[in-house]
Amino acid sequence: MPSRSFRARPRLTGRHRRTAVALALAGALGAAAACAPSGTAGSGAGPGAGPRVKPVIETGFDLDRLVAAAKKEGGVTVYDSTGDITKTAAAFTAEYGIKATGVKSKVGDTLEKMTRENQAGNATIDATFYEDGPSLVGQLLAQKVVYTWIPGSLAQDIPVPRQNPLQVLSKGNMWVYNPKLFPKGCPVRNIWDLADPAWKGKVALQDPLGKPNIVEFFNQLKSGGDTRLRQAYRAKYGKDLPAGESAGEAWVKGLAGNSPILTSSDDDAAAAVASPNQTKERVALVSNAKFRDVKDKNYSMRVCAGMQPWAGYQYPKFAAVATKTKHPNAARLFVYFMLTQAGVDTQMNTGGVPGNPRLEPGSFMPDGLTDWNGQLLVFDPDRLGGDFANLQAMQDYWRLNHR
Template sequence: MELNGILNNGGAHLQMKKVILRTVSLTAITTVAAVSILAGCSNTTTGGSTSTAGSTGAGGAAAKQADWAEQNGLNKTETVEELYAKAKQEGKVVVYSQSSRIKDVKATFEAKYPGVVVEAYNMTTNDIVEKLIREQGAGVYNADVVFVKDAGGTVSSELVKKNIVYKYLPSDLAAKMIEPYKSQSPGLVPYFSLRSIFYNTDANKTTPITNWWDLTTPEWKGKVMFDEPLQSADTMDLFLAMVQNAEEMKQAYKEKFGKDIVLNGTENAGYEFIKQLVKNDAVLMKSSDDVVEGIGKSTQAKPPIGFSASSKMRDVVEKKLKVNTTYDVKPRISVVGPSYLYIANKAKNVSAAKLLIRWMAGEADGQGEGFKPFNVQGSWSTRTDNGRTDQPAIDKLNVWKYDPEFFYNNAAKLREFWLKLQ
């Protein structure tokens, strides 16, 4: 169904919204294969040997990059005063950010640390991956801080493992974090969000669904909205989690319909759910904003339902949306969607980058204003000292774990499956 089809029925017409602090012209990567090709295109060949930014071939590039990280103290904990003194000499810090809320971070950081300017680029994670691979493959080191999600394990596989970005987690911040983010994460994770189900509160006093398979029934035909997965890494990650946990999806089907699932040419219950959802005339939207506003502003007697970024709950009051989300869906409500902070390889403003990451992570006491734009309803802090109390605690969330290796190895296959459904 077309975007306007469902929205116009409710008297609302929405347009795609995108906040850009600095215009960057890029073509989004929509397949893991495309990212790999870009990485291959950035290779340099000399005398018949080939080396990439993360290879251990000619020149020992990977070893040199690891030396750079150690030489620049990415494994050290320095005081804020020490970092600020050095950051003022650098004068700025360049951030590639997957969130438009970086503009709020910029404002508070520059007020806290006069003399250090935040140069912020707001892009999709796919665009950030492409830009970093192209730039560093050409010997251009523009970024200092990289703020991204993993995008189907692409960041872990194409940036982290190839030493294009590095983890920076000072000990005084790590001491306040919970596992697995304290010691097992490839980057500093200040918070995570989910892809969760939203419903219209005018038409429903409580959630109208309790099982993901509810969305495949005739009751919701043509009324389920979500971001187009080839444009939304978070939606694709949710589908990948369902494929990975197909046995749970299979059991949820039996609980819903009282019988065993019969696969219709699909590999497992995860793929079958996606197929049935699409065949139920799912409504593909351009952005998370469009999904939540389409549900919350609908005037239809039977408003649409959908799933989108859980952090959009912050818009309920501001945009006067009649919408709520549910945390009780079988087999699980969603997959964890961590947001990562990294320092880019050969960053020119390392001290300012460290200072900014500390700021965005809430600083040692958890009260740093740089974390406030992200400490919203629908996001969960990974620290023990600054979480919210108006939503379920982390240990009460019935969610799937994020598995970057599985997602990376299966993303291309799922994308091909998705394209065949269209």
């Protein structure tokens, strides 16, 4: 199958837009069915996916030997979708005396660059911390552009579901409001409120076609959130959602058709709700990283703490090593560093959950969030293959229903 990308397509309007999208949706659904590899029992790949590429677990792991080998390689370059990677690189250099370069890059750009470098046999990216699990499983790992490496000394500490691919931490996207405009609490108490006409044109979020984990959120709702979404629907409307209807698709359709405010970044979504002198009564979906703006930009922002069934979702970050890297030991050492407290702390200044459960979570908690696992939908890693297979269809489903 051709590579899937999150680059936004030109938007059409009116009848031509609806016709084009309907045709694209039909084609995408057919392509997904034709191209998706069949599932294998016990593979852990999830619906619509084949067996996962197994991780490399280094038994007999020796840290001193790895450090010595890494120093002979001279340096390491790691790509990540957050600017915090520069802090991680600086801390790595201070810890091991090895020059590290951290580069902020969107996941789509990282995917394209690593794929091309692999094909050319000239890898300049040695490792990546990668936030799009579906394309990692369905493309980079499947095509052997990268591989998962786990130090044997830590393998027993990391739950098996977090090993393939290797999860190094999780952060969150959460629904927020402005407490100055809503002093009695979040005006949205139920996820279905976001699809209600009362909130038409008042919900801000980054355009899902430009943010992979939002589309993954939609697919995870469809595949694993049905029961709780139905419960929330009944709590709001006093009746059941029709039995034959997908709760996840119904909610996505409702949100898309409710004229949401689509932005090009989380910064713009946060500003639409929380910036100083803001008078518009809105809610927004933003990353927990935006809570630094409460102090830095005098924003007024709080998580919709009691929102049912979730106040947002966790999105994991994975580690992978380039198969053709010229610095394999330094790349592996960088991954090891991220599984230690000193490493993961460099990326949890606004909160988060380490992939290694023996480590302490970030001390910062966004206002209104008290339980990362209880208040936020946690992505099921066994569904990543299915999320990849259904990616294009869900993107087009959003396009078809967006108003």
